[in-house]
Each structure stands twice: as C-alpha cells, then as structure tokens.
Amino acid sequence: MATAFKSLASKLCGVIVRGHLTTKSYIPKAHLSVYNPKYVEPVLDKDTLSKGLEDDDIRHHRPVKAPTTDLSISPLFYDDDIRKFTNMMMKGGNKERVREITRRLLENIKHMQVEKYNKTATDEEKSQIECNPVTIFKQAVENCKPLLTTIRVVKSGVAYRVPICARPSDQRFRAMKWIIESCRDKERRIPMENKLTWEIMDAYNNQGKAVRKKQEVHRICESNRAYAHLR
Amino acid sequence: MAASIGQKLSSVASRTNSLLKKTVKLTEHTPCACPYYSTAAKRLEHEPRIACRTSETDPRKHTGDHVGLYYTVPEEEMAVIKTGMHPWHLRMMKSFNESCLMVRKPALELKGYLDKLNLKHPVPRFLLYGRRGSGKTLTLHHTMQCCHKDGWIIVHAPWAGQWVRGWYKEVAVSTYKPDRYDLPADSAEWLTHFRAQNLGKLSELKTTSEYIWTKREKAEVGTSFEEIINFGLSRLKFSSDCVGVLLKELRVQAETQGLKVLVVVDSVNAFYVQWNQQNALKNMEKKQLRPGEISLVHNFKKMLSPTWSHGVAICAVSEEANDEDKREDFTPIYLLGQEGFEALDPFIPIYVPDYTEKEALSNINYYIDRNWIQNDYGKTDEGKRELMFVSNRNPFNLAKICAQL
Numbered sequence: 001m002a003t004a005f006k007s008l009a010s011k012l013c014g015v016i017v018r019g020h021l022t023t024k025s026y027i028p029k030a031h032l033s034v035y036n037p038k039y040v041e042p043v044l045d046k047d048t049l050s051k052g053l054e055d056d057d058i059r060h061h062r063p064v065k066a067p068t069t070d071l072s073i074s075p076l077f078y079d080d081d082i083r084k085f086t087n088m089m090m091k092g093g094n095k096e097r098v099r100e101i102t103r104r105l106l107e108n109i110k111h112m113q114v115e116k117y118n119k120t121a122t123d124e125e126k127s128q129i130e131c132n133p134v135t136i137f138k139q140a141v142e143n144c145k146p147l148l149t150t151i152r153v154v155k156s157g158v159a160y161r162v163p164i165c166a167r168p169s170d171q172r173f174r175a176m177k178w179i180i181e182s183c184r185d186k187e188r189r190i191p192m193e194n195k196l197t198w199e200i201m202d203a204y205n206n207q208g209k210a211v212r213k214k215q216e217v218h219r220i221c222e223s224n225r226a227y228a229h230l231r
Numbered sequence: 232m233a234a235s236i237g238q239k240l241s242s243v244a245s246r247t248n249s250l251l252k253k254t255v256k257l258t259e260h261t262p263c264a265c266p267y268y269s270t271a272a273k274r275l276e277h278e279p280r281i282a283c284r285t286s287e288t289d290p291r292k293h294t295g296d297h298v299g300l301y302y303t304v305p306e307e308e309m310a311v312i313k314t315g316m317h318p319w320h321l322r323m324m325k326s327f328n329e330s331c332l333m334v335r336k337p338a339l340e341l342k343g344y345l346d347k348l349n350l351k352h353p354v355p356r357f358l359l360y361g362r363r364g365s366g367k368t369l370t371l372h373h374t375m376q377c378c379h380k381d382g383w384i385i386v387h388a389p390w391a392g393q394w395v396r397g398w399y400k401e402v403a404v405s406t407y408k409p410d411r412y413d414l415p416a417d418s419a420e421w422l423t424h425f426r427a428q429n430l431g432k433l434s435e436l437k438t439t440s441e442y443i444w445t446k447r448e449k450a451e452v453g454t455s456f457e458e459i460i461n462f463g464l465s466r467l468k469f470s471s472d473c474v475g476v477l478l479k480e481l482r483v484q485a486e487t488q489g490l491k492v493l494v495v496v497d498s499v500n501a502f503y504v505q506w507n508q509q510n511a512l513k514n515m516e517k518k519q520l521r522p523g524e525i526s527l528v529h530n531f532k533k534m535l536s537p538t539w540s541h542g543v544a545i546c547a548v549s550e551e552a553n554d555e556d557k558r559e560d561f562t563p564i565y566l567l568g569q570e571g572f573e574a575l576d577p578f579i580p581i582y583v584p585d586y587t588e589k590e591a592l593s594n595i596n597y598y599i600d601r602n603w604i605q606n607d608y609g610k611t612d613e614g615k616r617e618l619m620f621v622s623n624r625n626p627f628n629l630a631k632i633c634a635q636l
Binding site for chain 1: 608
C-alpha cells in the first residue's frame with residue numbers, strides 16, 4: 001500500500017514539475033510581489049511626512065512597504081547606472097575597490113572637463129562644455145547601446161544567428177560590458193580608472209573600442225537580416 | 232522625587248522638540264570694513280564669482296575677519312610653495328586655473344606669535360597637531376609664504392617620512408662619519424627644493440669656514456651657497472654633506488649676521504619614531520636603520536634644538552609617519568613618543584581644528600564657484616548641509632566627497 005502510494009506520488013510530482021517547466025504561463029506582475037496586497041506604499045516626501053496623517057487615514061491600520069534603496073537614498077551619492085556599472089566591474093565581491101575606482105573615474109572626468117571650462121574665456125564656449133561626470137558617463141553608455149542583437153536559433157540542424165530587437169536592460173548591460181572589457185584588454189600596468197576615463201571620453205565623442213563593437217554587432221545583424229523571420 | 236524626574240523629562244522633551252522644530256540657517260559672513268565679499272548662499276545665483284573670496288593677497292595683512300575666505304596666491308610666490316605641495320593639491324589648482332588657499336585660524340595664530348617674537352632668544356619651537364586632513368600642511372604653507380614676503384630664509388622639509396623609508400633607495404655610508412648613512416637622491420632633491428624656495432638670496436650668502444670634500448676638492452672660505460648647492464647636485468656622493476654644510480652655515484650666520492631663518496618640518500615624528508614596515512631603509516648588512524643614523528635627519532634634528540638663535544622652528548606631527556599600529560591618537564606626546572617629546576620640549580602646541588560651519592560653507596561655495604560640484608542637489612542649502620554632515624567637516628574628507636559629485 002505504502003509503496004504504491006509513494007510511486008503514485010512521485011509520478012504526480014513528476015507531472016507537476018514537468019508541467020511547470022514546459023508551459024510558459026503568464027504571471028501578472030502584482031503576483032510576483034513579496035508583499036501582501038494589504039501593504040501600502042511608503043511616503044518619502046519630507047514635507048508630507050512632517051505634516052503627519054489625518055485621523056481617518058487608512059494608513060494608520062495598514063502595514064507599509066519598505067522603500068527601495070534608490071528612492072530613500074540621497075541624490076548626492078546614488079545613481080542607478082553608476083551602481084550597475086560598479087557592480088559589473090566587481091571581481092570576487094571586492095566592492096570597496098571598485099567603488100574607489102568609480103570615484104576616481106568620475107574625479108578624472110571632472111578634472112578634464114573643469115580644467116577646460118575654467119580656461120575658456122567666453123560664456124558661449126563655456127556653456128558648450130559638459131562638466132557633469134554623471135551626464136558624460138550616461139551619454140557614453142547611451143552611445144554604446146546596441147539597437148539589435150543576435151540570438152542563436154537552430155532550425156533543422158543548422159544554427160542561425162537571428163537578429164532581434166534588444167531589450168533596454170540588455171542594451172545597458174551590453175554597453176557597459178563592452179566598455180569594461182575594452183579597458184581590461186589594454187595595458188595591465190595602467191590603473192583601471194585611467195583606462196576607463198579615456199574609454200568613456202572616447203565613447204562620449206562616439207569613438208573608441210566600445211562604440212566600434214556596437215557597430216560590428218549592427219553590421220552582423222544587417223547581414224543576417226534574411227533570417228529575421230526565424231525568431 | 233517623582234515630580235523632579237517628571238520635570239527633567241519634560242524639559243528634555245521640550246529641548247528635543249525645540250531642536251526638531253528649529254530650522255538651522257547656515258551662517259553667513261557678516262560684512263566688515265575689510266575689502267572682502269560676503270558668502271551669502273542666496274546671492275550665489277547672481278554673483279557666483281565673488282562669494283567666499285578675499286581680495287587681500289598679502290598673507291601678512293590677514294586678520295580675523297578673513298578667516299574662512301580664500302585668497303589668491305600670486306604666481307611668483309607660488310614658486311615658493313609649489314615644490315613642497317602635494318600633487319593632489321596642485322592638480323586641483325591646475326583644474327581651477329588659479330591657486331587659492333583658505334585663511335585659517337591656526338595660521339593667523341602662528342603669525343601673531345611670529346610678529347611678537349624676540350629673535351635673540353634660543354629658537355622657539357611651534358608644533359602643529361590635528362586630525363588627519365585637517366590642514367596642518369597648508370597652514371605651514373601659509374606661514375611660509377608670510378615669512379618669504381618678510382625676507383626670511385626658508386628651510387623646509389616637505390615630508391620627513393620620505394627620509395626614513397623607500398623601496399630600493401640608495402643608501403651609502405657617509406663620507407663624513409662612518410656610522411652614519413647618506414641618501415644621495417633625497418639630499419639632491421632637497422637641495423633643488425631649497426634653491427627654488429630661496430631664489431635670489433643664496434648667491435649673497437658666503438661660507439665662513441673651509442670644507443674639504445676630498446684630497447683635491449675643497450670649498451674655500453667665502454664660497455657662495457649657490458656654488459655649494461651646484462657642487463652637491465653635480466657630485467651626488469657629497470649631496471648629504473652639502474646639506475649639512477648649508478644648515479650649519481645658516482645656524483652660524485643667523486647668530487652672527489642676523490639672518491632670519493625659518494625651519495619648517497612636516498611630520499616631524501618621523502625623526503624620532505622607528506619605521507618598522509617592509510620598506511624601511513636598511514644598510515649593506517641588511518640591518519634596519521634608526522632615524523638618527525641617517526645624516527639628513529641628524530642634521531635637521533640639530534636645526535630643531537635650541538642651541539642657536541635668530542630662527543624659528545615650526546613642525547607638524549602627522550599620523551602617517553608612524554607605524555600603522557601607532558596611529559590611535561593625534562596628540563604630540565602620543566605621536567612623538569618619549570624620545571621625541573623630550574627632544575622638542577618645551578614647544579608651543581597649536582591645534583589645527585576641522586572646519587567650522589562657516590569655513591566648510593565657504594569651501595563648498597568655492598567649489599561651486601569653480602564649477603567643481605556638479606550635482607544639482609549639492610548646490611542647494613540642504614545638500615550643502617548634508618555634505619558637511621557626511622564629511623564631518625574634515626577638510627580632506629570634504630574634498631574627497633566633493634570630488635565625485
């Protein structure tokens with residue numbers, strides 16, 4: 001009896017697991033949340049906070065979600081792209097090191113631009129120089145983002161590289177990865193922050209290795225456009 | 232009993248409430264008769280260039296009203312302090328396209344002492360101390376610039392720790408005394424630094440006794456300092472001896488001819504505390520050298536002893552010159568150790584504090600003026616207050632944090 005039950009149970013489990021793996025079920029985003037739907041959104045605005053809640057406000061009786069890092073942290077020290085870039089550069093969990101590299105990278109960029117800014121005489125020329133290192137960094141990443149990428153599709157024993165539209169998260173990942181990789185290829189004895197500074201200033205002006213990498217990917221997609229229907 | 236506790240509690244509560252409710256306004260400079268500009272934060276948008284600066288470029292004329300304001304160091308005086316400055320600072324100055332220093336209180340205090348000094352007494356010693364990055368070195372630079380304008384001869388050791396450490400540094404047995412060791416490269420570097428700082432004054436100074444280098448080479452009585460420096464730079468073997476000769480002549484001539492000599496030593500504790508790290512200097516038998524055995528240090532120690540007059544010695548202690556396990560405190564007695572403290576005692580200690588709120592605000596405004604702080608939130612009043620809080624108003628911390636904004 002017991003053995004029969006066990007075998008039945010294992011069979012059933014196998015069916016359930018297989019079913020989960022094979023069917024691509026659509027799950028609404030709200031169902032992925034770790035919070036019970038009763039939880040309410042937190043208040044982050046300082047002015048609203050200082051006013052306090054009214055007596056009949058429902059939030060008195062409801063639990064509140066914890067604010068996410070990017071919302072609760074000071075805008076002085078946080079930027080989502082910078083955080084992503086730092087984490088992608090990290091090796092072996094040595095975050096302190098990469099944060100220092102990022103800090104110096106921003107400092108280097110600023111030194112280059114501010115020096116130009118302070119040396120120009122006229123206001124008109126000054127207004128054309130972008131000094132904000134974060135803006136420069138973002139523009140550089142933007143310039144490296146590929147519009148199309150390829151995926152590998154096997155049809156009747158032949159693998160095709162099929163061009164598809166790149167998702168925004170994928171675009172960002174590729175752009176940052178190419179910037180970092182192109183710096184790792186360079187001379188080892190030069191500090192990483194210096195190599196990154198050159199690369200990012202190049203990418204900002206639509207030059208450099210990372211931008212060329214993007215163009216190469218675009219070229220492959222262009223040549224494989226005949227396979228586009230295979231996706 | 233219970234009532235008193237209740238009262239106390241209520242008073243505490245009221246105080247905390249008042250603190251919470253109080254909207255702290257950032258203090259501004261009050262206008263005064265001296266020609267300088269106010270650093271009112273609200274005026275920043277209209278006149279960003281003139282905030283936080285003073286037009287008084289002569290450091291001798293700085294008074295308490297100028298505390299916290301930036302003054303421009305003229306190009307010809309920049310040559311005096313440039314060689315001893317940290318590259319990090321020079322890079323900032325290059326980017327800002329001007330060389331500005333802040334007037335701080337310890338520098339004014341030091342200048343006040345120097346003005347009222349009786350030079351006929353044995354050399355007085357001043358000792359600057361303070362937390363890491365609180366501005367001890369720049370205070371020394373400010374004072375040096377003052378004295379340079381007054382026509383003092385400046386003997387400056389930019390970073391004494393360099394003389395007791397170094398990877399693969401050449402160490403030679405002294406030609407003067409066999410149990411001492413020379414550092415030819417460091418001595419030559421110091422000679423060029425000395426020449427750059429006292430440009431135009433050295434050719435008039437002549438030696439008062441004869442110095443024999445080798446059997447064939449010697450310096451006659453009346454050789455100018457310029458020639459001795461040139462000799463030291465061309466014959467590196469004797470560069471340490473040249474330093475010794477120059478310092479001895481300065482001591483002698485200060486007393487006899489009334490020269491005014493300013494001795495400035497940064498991180499003086501390197502002279503008295505043993506450096507035990509991997510890059511400590513060793514002799515040919517791989518034995519670690521004591522600081523006293525190095526001829527440069529030995530000669531500079533003599534400048535700090537009160538055996539001569541018509542001079543002033545200004546030193547600064549720094550934590551970086553000590554071993555890593557001896558950096559717990561920043562007070563002179565801890566950093567110098569027993570030996571150093573006894574050697575320098577009695578000295579006048581001068582505490583270099585971190586920024587006050589006014590100074591920190593002035594620094595941040597200066598950065599905004601030079602387009603260094605780019606973050607929009609950092610330019611607001613609230614952002615400035617946050618910067619001050621995060622850096623704990625320590626000048627170096629503040630600069631480091633502002634570097635990435």
